[in-house]
Amino acid sequence: MTKLSVNINKIATLRNSRGGNVPDLLKMAKDIEDFGAQGITIHPRPDERHIRYQDARDLKGIVRTEYNIEGNPVEKFMELVLEVKPTQVTLVPDAENAITSNAGWDTVKHKDFLREVITEFKRNGIRTSIFTDPDTKMIEGAVATGTDRVELYTEAYASAYEKGDKSGITPYTEAAKVANSLGLGINAGHDLSLDNVRFFKENIPGLLEVSIGHALIAESLYLGIENVVNMYLNKLK
Numbered sequence: 001m002t003k004l005s006v007n008i009n010k011i012a013t014l015r016n017s018r019g020g021n022v023p024d025l026l027k028m029a030k031d032i033e034d035f036g037a038q039g040i041t042i043h044p045r046p047d048e049r050h051i052r053y054q055d056a057r058d059l060k061g062i063v064r065t066e067y068n069i070e071g072n073p074v075e076k077f078m079e080l081v082l083e084v085k086p087t088q089v090t091l092v093p094d095a096e097n098a099i100t101s102n103a104g105w106d107t108v109k110h111k112d113f114l115r116e117v118i119t120e121f122k123r124n125g126i127r128t129s130i131f132t133d134p135d136t137k138m139i140e141g142a143v144a145t146g147t148d149r150v151e152l153y154t155e156a157y158a159s160a161y162e163k164g165d166k167s168g169i170t171p172y173t174e175a176a177k178v179a180n181s182l183g184l185g186i187n188a189g190h191d192l193s194l195d196n197v198r199f200f201k202e203n204i205p206g207l208l209e210v211s212i213g214h215a216l217i218a219e220s221l222y223l224g225i226e227n228v229v230n231m232y233l234n235k236l237k
């Protein structure tokens, strides 16, 4: 079974657009878990345009499943994660003003830096994951950092799938085989959706977890979030 971690960034975006507390992010996180999601993901960005640092702290008392915080391990982010102590931290090499995540780590070039921060997170009992492209060299590089898992960056797969090109899955399947053989756990995310998630899951041996936000919230506008969470759970069985 692959776990579904719901990324709630977009709920915070909607809340922040009016300055009040509608929708209530904490209540929605709780409800999403009640609907069956096995995790909650947030990705606080330095400008706090959606998830605020205070949300990350408040969610600690709310999330009962797996709590995953994503971001670039700059000093402020590291301090937050070490204070909150989520289940998992996912390291993403975001530029400060990026609209969304748009690249995986070069785990070879940044090996020493990644090893240092990963050691610190693991010393504090936080599982680690590195956002990475489906490139076997990057997977091997990730092993050398001591990380528990990688998160395969799925944008390229999703965009090929949308154009009807299923061969976009091939590098992901290859990367997963290498990760499995090296004992590295596999997560995945970015632009996964109700349309493309089942084919992805079927072709990725040992897929432990997907984190999905943008499409899931958009689909919920039509179908309702309880229904959509359960539709994902069915596809991930």
Ligand SMILES: CC(=O)[C@@H](O)[C@H](O)COP(=O)(O)O
Pocket: 007, 009, 010, 042, 043, 045, 070, 092, 099, 100, 101, 131, 189, 190, 191, 213
């Ligand atoms: C790491 C990743 O893939 C991202 O998709 C991310 O967590 C989403 O961030 P935004 O909601 O800011 O686009």
Ligand SMILES: NCC(=O)COP(=O)(O)O
Pocket: 007, 041, 070, 151, 188, 189, 190, 191, 192, 211, 212, 213, 214, 215, 216
């Ligand atoms: N790690 C990926 C994530 O949390 C959500 O990405 P997206 O579904 O918003 O593209």
